[in-house]
Amino acid sequence: MRKYWVIFKNSIQTATAYRFNVFASLFNELLTLLILAYLWISIYHQGNKIGNYSLKGLIIYFVVNKFINLIIKSLDTARIVGEEIREGVIINYLLKPINYLNEYIFFNAGYIFYRLIFYIFIFIIVIFFSLGFFDFNLLRIFYFIIFLVISYFINLFIFYIIGISTFYFGFIMGLNYLTQSIISFLSGAFLPIDLFPSWLYNLMNILPLKYIIYVPISILTGKLNFSISLLSGGILWMLFFYELSIFIFKKGIKKYEAFGI
Amino acid sequence: MKLLEFKKFIKIWFIGLKISFMNRMAYKYNFFIMAVGVLAHMILTIIFVKVLFNFINNLVGWTYEQALLVVATYMMIEGLMWATCACLGGLTRNVNMGTLDIIITKPIDSQFLVSVWRGDPEDWMRVITALFIFSQCYKGINIDSYLFLNIIYYLILLFNAYIIVYSINLLVKTLVFWVIDSSALWTITENITRVSQYSTDIFFHKTVRFLFSTIIPLAFIATVPAKFLVKGFNLPLFLSSCFLAIIFFVTSRKFWLFGLKHYSSASS
Numbered sequence: 001m002r003k004y005w006v007i008f009k010n011s012i013q014t015a016t017a018y019r020f021n022v023f024a025s026l027f028n029e030l031l032t033l034l035i036l037a038y039l040w041i042s043i044y045h046q047g048n049k050i051g052n053y054s055l056k057g058l059i060i061y062f063v064v065n066k067f068i069n070l071i072i073k074s075l076d077t078a079r080i081v082g083e084e085i086r087e088g089v090i091i092n093y094l095l096k097p098i099n100y101l102n103e104y105i106f107f108n109a110g111y112i113f114y115r116l117i118f119y120i121f122i123f124i125i126v127i128f129f130s131l132g133f134f135d136f137n138l139l140r141i142f143y144f145i146i147f148l149v150i151s152y153f154i155n156l157f158i159f160y161i162i163g164i165s166t167f168y169f170g171f172i173m174g175l176n177y178l179t180q181s182i183i184s185f186l187s188g189a190f191l192p193i194d195l196f197p198s199w200l201y202n203l204m205n206i207l208p209l210k211y212i213i214y215v216p217i218s219i220l221t222g223k224l225n226f227s228i229s230l231l232s233g234g235i236l237w238m239l240f241f242y243e244l245s246i247f248i249f250k251k252g253i254k255k256y257e258a259f260g261i
Numbered sequence: 262m263k264l265l266e267f268k269k270f271i272k273i274w275f276i277g278l279k280i281s282f283m284n285r286m287a288y289k290y291n292f293f294i295m296a297v298g299v300l301a302h303m304i305l306t307i308i309f310v311k312v313l314f315n316f317i318n319n320l321v322g323w324t325y326e327q328a329l330l331v332v333a334t335y336m337m338i339e340g341l342m343w344a345t346c347a348c349l350g351g352l353t354r355n356v357n358m359g360t361l362d363i364i365i366t367k368p369i370d371s372q373f374l375v376s377v378w379r380g381d382p383e384d385w386m387r388v389i390t391a392l393f394i395f396s397q398c399y400k401g402i403n404i405d406s407y408l409f410l411n412i413i414y415y416l417i418l419l420f421n422a423y424i425i426v427y428s429i430n431l432l433v434k435t436l437v438f439w440v441i442d443s444s445a446l447w448t449i450t451e452n453i454t455r456v457s458q459y460s461t462d463i464f465f466h467k468t469v470r471f472l473f474s475t476i477i478p479l480a481f482i483a484t485v486p487a488k489f490l491v492k493g494f495n496l497p498l499f500l501s502s503c504f505l506a507i508i509f510f511v512t513s514r515k516f517w518l519f520g521l522k523h524y525s526s527a528s529s
Binding site for chain 2: 020021024025027028031032035038039041042043045046048049050051169170171172173174175177178180181182184185190191195196197
């Protein structure tokens with residue numbers, strides 16, 4: 001465990017070297033948030049209503065959405081893992097007594113921890129100003145954190161799997177882009193998934209993507225109530241992707257020919 | 262002499278595009294999946310608009326077909342930017358890798374060479390999708406006796422929009438000369454220009470509308486060209502578009518030259 005702690009600390013130190021990126025990402029997300037807010041305000045000022053969402057409800061949805069984006073999607077996992085395999089850097093890890101997936105999780109966690117320090121204050125301010133609009137309570141925030149952790153791991157494992165697909169495909173830039181596009185949309189990052197046509201919404205209810213954005217936000221805003229079935233569903237999907245990533249890595253490493261070193 | 266110079270630039274541009282295509286073809290499956298990814302992204306954008314219009318009749322006066330014309334215009338510009346110069350990806354990459362020296366020591370304009378260093382051929386899919394949307398949105402177009410002229414004006418505005426987006430990219434990405442890790446610069450320009458896929462009429466505050474019409478002229482990327490197809494010719498908007506394209510291009514050029522003076526090589 002100690003070796004992973006060192007990786008975690010190193011990752012924080014690396015992140016501090018690139019402070020510009022942290023501020024630039026924040027600027028990015030705030031800019032897109034501003035635009036989306038204008039879009040929704042324009043629609044609601046015309047007297048329209050989107051589904052059963054109030055204007056404030058939609059804006060809060062996208063504020064939390066941006067917070068999740070800043071935290072769980074801050075590193076391009078598939079690209080990082082894919083490049084390490086393609087360029088042969090992964091050999092360095094294979095020769096050491098460390099697990100590559102654990103190493104990556106701790107590296108990623110360090111980076112996210114550093115970002116969290118910046119963004120948590122903004123998020124707390126938003127929560128504070130939203131107190132009048134929503135039934136935020138400590139229990140909901142606690143459940144939100146649990147589902148945020150599930151969201152983080154499901155997202156990480158999916159893109160880790162895309163990354164280690166480099167063992168088979170050699171280059172996964174296209175696959176990464178395709179997956180990012182689909183996941184962004186179907187996880188509820190563009191629109192809450194309960195606004196989708198009913199057939200698509202029903203399909204999304206079966207699939208795990210809703211756990212990445214829609215479920216954590218809906219738990220926080222009270223749109224969804226916490227239930228054991230919802231929680232166990234998320235944990236099962238998380239374990240499924242974890243096992244799948246272990247399986248694909250084991251198979252892939254057998255056919256891996258280290259090139260590029 | 263000028264013509265020969267121009268021919269040389271065009272030739273180098275095409276060679277750059279050819280090399281980019283050959284690079285992509287080294288991983289054929291990746292190229293095709295990338296093209297599918299681009300297509301999927303475009304389709305999802307259309308679905309987003311479609312879902313939105315399931316709840317509304319118009320978006321600040323734009324009907325579904327007209328709103329799609331704005332989206333298609335944005336797709337066209339975005340597609341051309343990626344396909345012809347990869348949104349200046351060559352600049353950030355070469356500075357980070359320490360290979361910019363190879364480019365700036367060539368006997369040709371460095372800004373031009375760094376711009377055409379890379380093009381993403383799969384992004385022609387955006388242009389094709391945009392053309393397909395146009396064919397589906399003819400209901401939103403103002404079909405009158407001036408249609409042909411309006412299309413000509415639209416193409417001129419599209420060219421201006423390309424110059425504006427290129428200049429915004431150059432202005433932001435030139436910051437790479439001062440910033441160590443430039444990966445965030447990518448998303449900044451992408452997110453700024455992505456705003457233009459919505460009609461800028463949604464900005465009902467005068468100050469914000471002024472901001473997005475002049476300082477960051479997003480209105481002139483997709484909304485104004487689409488307006489020419491929907492409502493016909495508008496002289497003040499036409500002249501403003503031409504003026505802004507010139508101003509932005511000249512400013513970004515000056516900033517590029519200024520940034521270049523501050524470049525310190527990392528390769529040697």
